């Protein structure tokens with residue numbers, strides 16, 4: 343097995359104009375490179391990023407000397423990084439330094455094997471394209487709280503391919519923009535490229551999005567469903583969920599009732615972080631009530647942590663997990679979380695962060711690991727489009743030879759009690 347001959351990092355800039363870490367890992371004849379993303383609505387259990395300059399310095403000094411001469415093997419490198427850091431939250435060397443090196447290691451390993459990363463990760467397994475969750479309206483911490491909920495997304499449940507999902511999304515995205523412009527309610531785009539609307543209530547976004555799906559010529563629910571990220575940890579203040587836009591505050595059970603009402607009224611197929619990260623009881627109660635009908639995703643609640651997924655399973659909280667490599671800190675831990683999800687019968691979604699770059703590694707992880715869904719933000723801004731376009735290239739390479747596109751299996755005819763996601 344090849345030995346590592348170089349490890350280096352530099353400071354680069356992300357989609358919010360903030361500095362971040364780019365790392366490179368090399369063996370003789372092959373090199374890998376990756377950039378750390380950054381979240382704005384972070385869970386408290388995430389790997390901690392440190393100041394970019396310090397993180398770059400850590401890679402160029404301590405991490406470099408520790409890894410030089412070691413075998414280029416993902417789990418070995420990741421275990422070394424975890425041990426060298428020595429903290430439970432990676433706050434000494436920095437989650438940003440560690441995830442960049444971990445991802446660069448994956449790229450170097452695939453390059454040494456002369457394979458695209460997705461194909462290297464898939465090995466002999468048959469893989470299919472993931473189903474995208476694509477943001478149409480952005481709010482919460484990504485739009486200065488213009489709406490309380492963070493992501494209003496679509497899932498093209500009736501589409502027959504990744505490419506078709508993107509075509510349908512382009513039409514819905516444009517239809518949504520046209521509706522907002524016609525109402526004078528278009529302020530611009532939020533951090534992940536979704537429209538930043540001037541609405542008076544959160545529910546308006548649901549009504550407008552359902553309208554946009556219909557305007558684009560699709561049947562809401564049957565062709566295109568709605569996915570929400572409430573990012574409810576951000577709403578939690580003084581023991582209640584604050585809907586600042588509507589000037590009201592809700593108890594967990596009131597929020598539970600409101601979400602159920604929305605599920606009745608709108609073609610919602612998935613809700614992420616419906617309650618705050620500490621509110622396991624509310625999460626379990628909501629899953630008991632709605633988990634047979636919709637996908638309930640833990641992001642801040644599960645922070646890409648395999649043990650948290652196993653705990654969630656024992657109390658029946660959520661039926662899906664978001665996989666963000668920089669929440670876990672290394673690829674090995676991210677993969678362990680995906681394996682825990684599979685063992686628990688949970689769905690999974692590989693996800694970008696709100697601060698992103700041209701780095702497209704996560705698309706390769708989703709395909710290569712066989713994760714059935716992918717969330718990378720909206721359908722604008724090149725840090726998002728780079729990932730959707732990479733998906734198109736991979737789908738072309740897969741054409742006709744692998745498993746069918748899983749949208750209908752996952753969400754076909756919308757999720758009903760009779761066709762719930764396996765739990």
Ligand code: PGA
Pocket residue numbers: 380381382383384492571573641693694695696697
């Ligand atoms: P973040 O948002 O990257 O700001 O955490 C993404 C998400 O909540 O899914």
Ligand code: ZN
Pocket residue numbers: 571573614615641642
């Ligand atoms: Zn989230």
